[in-house]
Amino acid sequence: MAEITHHIPDHVLAAYATGSLSEPYALVVATHLSMCLECRANYEAHQMLGGAVLEMASTEALSGDLKTGVMAMLDTPVVPQPAHSRSGIYPGPVMAALKGRPPRWKSLGLGVRQCILTGNSEGSVRLLYIPPGQAVPDHGHNGLELTLVLQGSFVDETGRFDVGDAEVADQDLEHTPVAEAGPPCICLAATDAPLRFNAFVPRLLQPIFRI
Amino acid sequence: MTQESPSSDPAADALHALSQETLWMLAVRDTRDKVAFAALFDHFAPRLKGFIMRSGTGSGQAEEIVQDVMLTVWRKSAMFDPQRAQVSGWIYQIARNRQIDVIRKENRPVPEELHADQATEPDAQQMLGLEQEACKLKTAIGRLKPDQREMIEKAYLGELTHQEIKSQTGLPLGTIKSRIRLGLEKLRHELKDMRSDG
Numbered sequence A: 001m002a003e004i005t006h007h008i009p010d011h012v013l014a015a016y017a018t019g020s021l022s023e024p025y026a027l028v029v030a031t032h033l034s035m036c037l038e039c040r041a042n043y044e045a046h047q048m049l050g051g052a053v054l055e056m057a058s059t060e061a062l063s064g065d066l067k068t069g070v071m072a073m074l075d076t077p078v079v080p081q082p083a084h085s086r087s088g089i090y091p092g093p094v095m096a097a098l099k100g101r102p103p104r105w106k107s108l109g110l111g112v113r114q115c116i117l118t119g120n121s122e123g124s125v126r127l128l129y130i131p132p133g134q135a136v137p138d139h140g141h142n143g144l145e146l147t148l149v150l151q152g153s154f155v156d157e158t159g160r161f162d163v164g165d166a167e168v169a170d171q172d173l174e175h176t177p178v179a180e181a182g183p184p185c186i187c188l189a190a191t192d193a194p195l196r197f198n199a200f201v202p203r204l205l206q207p208i209f210r211i
Numbered sequence B: 001m002t003q004e005s006p007s008s009d010p011a012a013d014a015l016h017a018l019s020q021e022t023l024w025m026l027a028v029r030d031t032r033d034k035v036a037f038a039a040l041f042d043h044f045a046p047r048l049k050g051f052i053m054r055s056g057t058g059s060g061q062a063e064e065i066v067q068d069v070m071l072t073v074w075r076k077s078a079m080f081d082p083q084r085a086q087v088s089g090w091i092y093q094i095a096r097n098r099q100i101d102v103i104r105k106e107n108r109p110v111p112e113e114l115h116a117d118q119a120t121e122p123d124a125q126q127m128l129g130l131e132q133e134a135c136k137l138k139t140a141i142g143r144l145k146p147d148q149r150e151m152i153e154k155a156y157l158g159e160l161t162h163q164e165i166k167s168q169t170g171l172p173l174g175t176i177k178s179r180i181r182l183g184l185e186k187l188r189h190e191l192k193d194m195r196s197d198g
């Protein structure tokens, strides 16, 4: 079986571990970390560095009753929050974003579909469904764009992206990802494009792309 | 007994060499030891409060977060895996997640939890190797120039944006990554064969 070959860059993992990545990107990173041993190890290394910073933090005196209160709560029964587990091709973090339900696809034309997971003025994240031979919809983005393959594969000018692979693009990358033959390509895509229904438009391909 | 005589049980020796915090955490995880939990509280709660207040949170709200974090440490102790994590790093991530939930009112996406395989014996050498890496890391931070050290602190306190982190050169974490990877490989989980069952 092929290994994951396109990983999350270290600065993005560091930003995720320190909590400075906004929610749309954080969802893509958390999903890749649910699929990739290598990035999981790198992410946990950042946690260890965070722990070292915590160890060296200056202490603040606690209110007298804080510890007593916490100790008294140890035996309080709690209803554990149900963790969303992996379902089919969708890892736990995606299932959590879907609130445990299957995606509700909306057609964008040419067989391309999307399901918006979350979005605000800072960015958005969605599932995209691209039939073989179709291009991943075009949209404006000014900063980081993170795309993670969950099913099928796509190719663009920079390489081939299979299940688990993440493509990181910034505004300098002009690329046209096209779904390969096989099952439809389903990916998770986060951008800083504001959430608009028509933010993604399918693009018509030049006939150079053959299935 | 002479100095040269080999130890009868190297695994027990290695366990003995683990840090106090790790031993407390294992006692909490394995025997629900409240005395050990109280010791962890005394060690971490004042640091957590200092850590949380540094990013501008008031004392009262900081204590609420400290309380949530320490209760999570107790309730989720089964998730602590000393073959992959130090107690401080594990608590760090719980604290950052909680801060983001409370302050940004966002539900922070988190990766799937990886459960340690109950059937396999914990590898004391692996735990010890990880602790040694943690010690080296602290020494390395201590040797940084003050401005570099401040940058690291700011980054892990969550005070730097992604762009600012990108422009910084972080600490080299290569040997730590390989050590944690060894710990991850001891687990039986889906990360290893994502593409084979698809």
Ligand SMILES: [Zn+2]
Pocket (backbone or CB within 6 Å): A004, A006, A007, A008, A032, A036, A037, A038, A039, A040
């Ligand atoms: Zn990876």
